[in-house]
Amino acid sequence: MSLRKLLVDVHTHVYLPRYASVLRSRSNVPRILTRNTPSGWKEDRLLILDDEPTGGRPVGPQYWDREEKLKFMDRHGIDISVVSCANPWLDFLPFSEALILAQHLNADLESYCASGPLVASSAELKRLYGFGLLPLVPGAPADSLSEAVTRLAIEHPHIRGVIIGTRGTGLGLDDSALEPLWAALAETGLVVFLHPHYGVGSQAWGTRDNGHVLPLALGFPFETTTAIARLILAGVLDRHPNLRILLAHSGGALPQLSSRLASCVEHDPVVAGRLAHDVRWYIGRLWFDAVAYGAAELDFVSETIGRAGGYGTDILPSGERGRKLGASRMLFGTDHPFFPPLGETEKWPSVVENLEAIEEVERWSEEDKAGVRARNALTLFGLGSS
Amino acid sequence: MSLRKLLVDVHTHVYLPRYASVLRSRSNVPRILTRNTPSGWKEDRLLILDDEPTGGRPVGPQYWDREEKLKFMDRHGIDISVVSCANPWLDFLPFSEALILAQHLNADLESYCASGPLVASSAELKRLYGFGLLPLVPGAPADSLSEAVTRLAIEHPHIRGVIIGTRGTGLGLDDSALEPLWAALAETGLVVFLHPHYGVGSQAWGTRDNGHVLPLALGFPFETTTAIARLILAGVLDRHPNLRILLAHSGGALPQLSSRLASCVEHDPVVAGRLAHDVRWYIGRLWFDAVAYGAAELDFVSETIGRAGGYGTDILPSGERGRKLGASRMLFGTDHPFFPPLGETEKWPSVVENLEAIEEVERWSEEDKAGVRARNALTLFGLGSS
Numbered sequence: 001m002s003l004r005k006l007l008v009d010v011h012t013h014v015y016l017p018r019y020a021s022v023l024r025s026r027s028n029v030p031r032i033l034t035r036n037t038p039s040g041w042k043e044d045r046l047l048i049l050d051d052e053p054t055g056g057r058p059v060g061p062q063y064w065d066r067e068e069k070l071k072f073m074d075r076h077g078i079d080i081s082v083v084s085c086a087n088p089w090l091d092f093l094p095f096s097e098a099l100i101l102a103q104h105l106n107a108d109l110e111s112y113c114a115s116g117p118l119v120a121s122s123a124e125l126k127r128l129y130g131f132g133l134l135p136l137v138p139g140a141p142a143d144s145l146s147e148a149v150t151r152l153a154i155e156h157p158h159i160r161g162v163i164i165g166t167r168g169t170g171l172g173l174d175d176s177a178l179e180p181l182w183a184a185l186a187e188t189g190l191v192v193f194l195h196p197h198y199g200v201g202s203q204a205w206g207t208r209d210n211g212h213v214l215p216l217a218l219g220f221p222f223e224t225t226t227a228i229a230r231l232i233l234a235g236v237l238d239r240h241p242n243l244r245i246l247l248a249h250s251g252g253a254l255p256q257l258s259s260r261l262a263s264c265v266e267h268d269p270v271v272a273g274r275l276a277h278d279v280r281w282y283i284g285r286l287w288f289d290a291v292a293y294g295a296a297e298l299d300f301v302s303e304t305i306g307r308a309g310g311y312g313t314d315i316l317p318s319g320e321r322g323r324k325l326g327a328s329r330m331l332f333g334t335d336h337p338f339f340p341p342l343g344e345t346e347k348w349p350s351v352v353e354n355l356e357a358i359e360e361v362e363r364w365s366e367e368d369k370a371g372v373r374a375r376n377a378l379t380l381f382g383l384g385s386s
Numbered sequence: 387m388s389l390r391k392l393l394v395d396v397h398t399h400v401y402l403p404r405y406a407s408v409l410r411s412r413s414n415v416p417r418i419l420t421r422n423t424p425s426g427w428k429e430d431r432l433l434i435l436d437d438e439p440t441g442g443r444p445v446g447p448q449y450w451d452r453e454e455k456l457k458f459m460d461r462h463g464i465d466i467s468v469v470s471c472a473n474p475w476l477d478f479l480p481f482s483e484a485l486i487l488a489q490h491l492n493a494d495l496e497s498y499c500a501s502g503p504l505v506a507s508s509a510e511l512k513r514l515y516g517f518g519l520l521p522l523v524p525g526a527p528a529d530s531l532s533e534a535v536t537r538l539a540i541e542h543p544h545i546r547g548v549i550i551g552t553r554g555t556g557l558g559l560d561d562s563a564l565e566p567l568w569a570a571l572a573e574t575g576l577v578v579f580l581h582p583h584y585g586v587g588s589q590a591w592g593t594r595d596n597g598h599v600l601p602l603a604l605g606f607p608f609e610t611t612t613a614i615a616r617l618i619l620a621g622v623l624d625r626h627p628n629l630r631i632l633l634a635h636s637g638g639a640l641p642q643l644s645s646r647l648a649s650c651v652e653h654d655p656v657v658a659g660r661l662a663h664d665v666r667w668y669i670g671r672l673w674f675d676a677v678a679y680g681a682a683e684l685d686f687v688s689e690t691i692g693r694a695g696g697y698g699t700d701i702l703p704s705g706e707r708g709r710k711l712g713a714s715r716m717l718f719g720t721d722h723p724f725f726p727p728l729g730e731t732e733k734w735p736s737v738v739e740n741l742e743a744i745e746e747v748e749r750w751s752e753e754d755k756a757g758v759r760a761r762n763a764l765t766l767f768g769l770g771s772s
Contacts, residue, residue, distance in 0.1 A: 097633030259680030270597030294645030
């Protein structure tokens with residue numbers, strides 16, 4: 001199979017067995033709870049959000065069993081998955097426990113990937129790669145974090161990045177105490193997958209029962225948007241030109257609010273002049289998954305990336321600009337095992353929608369689309385000889 | 387001057403003198419505070435947000451003096467402004483006071499518009515029209531609200547809509563107690579201008595001083611997005627096909643999150659099947675100001691409106707679909723007197739940016755652009771013989 005035809009999923013989650021055990025042992029959220037259904041079956045339920053609506057959601061082997069992941073991949077034509085622990089990672093643990101569990105889980109993940117199958121046509125490409133975990137929790141000393149990054153990069157060749165939430169060590173990602181972490185991440189080239197968990201806006205959901213819709217559809221992207229905006233405003237991308245950040249869910253609302261953000265910065269005496277570039281320039285410094293469920297959304301995100309080079313005095317490090325740059329920074333993802341179909345279907349509608357969305361972006365060439373499906377991920381994660 | 391060449395500003399605020407007096411009389415936010423500057427001048431400061439950063443912002447005659455509004459309009463080539471009270475409207479008053487003040491302020495606004503100048507080339511078009519106020523505060527009885535709507539529509543011919551916040555009478559806009567209000571608004575044809583005030587997400591802004599940037603650039607659009615999503619999920623647009631809602635700031639993040647919202651609805655057992663259409667269909671039922679500061683943003687909002695007709699079984703009431711529909715639902719705005727330039731400039735960069743953004747939307751025809759600048763507003767508000 002030619003690399004052009006591959007499909008790589010960069011947004012796909014696991015709870016490795018060791019992690020699932022931790023969740024089962026807990027009596028508070030996050031936890032896995034076994035309950036008896038009205039029909040007498042035992043059912044595992046996952047409760048991960050504070051104030052989880054409707055008793056959480058079903059959880060099963062699709063979260064921890066590698067065979068289930070590979071079956072899902074086969075069913076949807078996915079050749080390679082870059083798997084990541086699902087939220088909330090290690091956020092609920094004290095630093096000393098998070099440090100040790102991160103080491104164990106990273107070793108587990110390395111083995112999950114390394115002992116897995118190869119892509120059929122390839123002598124070198126595995127079907128599974130991973131994002132590792134950091135003990136990025138309150139109380140984590142900065143040097144332990146940068147040490148953990150270095151160790152991860154050296155010890156685990158199949159781990160090509162880290163997945164992180166938005167809280168840092170408690171003060172958010174604009175905390176200056178995180179500078180050594182960003183430096184280490186930039187130095188190693190590990191990709192930072194920035195993913196929401198807590199949601200932003202829960203006070204505004206009201207009293208009607210809308211299930212998980214508002215926290216997932218709005219609260220998650222609001223959280224990612226806020227976190228990356230704060231990181232940009234703190235100058236992190238100015239100080240770390242080699243830091244590579246991949247935003248979950250196509251960057252949430254950042255692209256649509258980016259010109260408003262730029263305008264607010266320009267008009268605010270506290271912030272104006274602080275950054276090296278117009279806020280919109282930094283969009284071109286980021287990577288975005290293509291988990292947005294619509295062609296218009298993907299097209300738009302690509303346009304906001306593409307226009308980045310037109311702002312500020314420098315062009316982007318890659319030297320690229322325009323629509324080509326936009327399409328080169330977006331990567332297919334599924335968010336598996338979340339968003340399972342409510343009824344029986346052969347393929348998951350959420351996956352089909354994301355694939356169709358890529359296909360339907362009129363302003364992307366066939367080569368651009370092949371890039372979003374695979375090549376951009378191979379390049380970003382340094383896989384194969386792309 | 388031909389109507390094609392007009393420029394109509396649908397997002398432009400006032401604090402009428404009576405309203406400014408109320409703000410001056412208060413000792414809590416919202417208030418206008420007179421303070422002595424270090425150089426010995428007296429300076430009025432406006433404090434409207436909870437936890438207002440950096441002591442609020444300068445406030446002056448541009449907020450209450452009609453001559454200042456007209457000067458601003460002349461300077462920027464704006465022929466007609468549809469002015470609205472700036473937030474937080476009457477939200478801070480008990481119902482009995484809000485009811486009376488709304489009546490006085492609506493009469494003031496009618497006179498502000500009616501006694502103002504005509505558009506030079508026209509014998510019928512005024513330069514000023516308005517959005518009125520409703521006593522939409524906790525404790526407001528539903529029949530008083532619908533009565534206020536009917537009265538507004540009958541008594542004040544220059545008032546063509548109402549501006550409302552997101553809290554309704556305390557439970558938000560998905561409160562079933564508001565049904566008579568939506569019915570009255572749909573019946574009268576008054577346009578509902580939905581505008582944020584409180585912000586959503588303030589718990590997530592962190593401790594760095596970013597001035598007003600995060601609450602204005604993110605919190606405001608998050609709030610609008612949440613409010614309209616809740617309203618859609620409550621079926622309000624299904625039950626009131628003639629309700630016309632104009633969203634501030636180009637709908638916030640609603641367009642970018644609309645396919646995600648649709649996907650979350652389809653995958654949630656609590657909500658799936660509740661609405662008559664895919665969530666994306668309702669985007670085509672709304673109007674959006676063009677206050678987004680970038681051409682890519684306007685283009686994208688227009689595309690999400692245009693695709694609406696492709697979802698669900700019915701086409702939209704207007705019978706329109708496609709890009710033409712998108713361009714017909716967006717309307718130029720300035721957000722004056724907010725976002726004044728930090729330095730001295732002839733024209734305000736925020737206004738210039740919004741005008742340039744319209745000009746630069748490649749997928750809009752010249753006729754589409756003329757529509758966004760004026761015709762769409764003339765049609766929506768029933769002005770002139772457009």
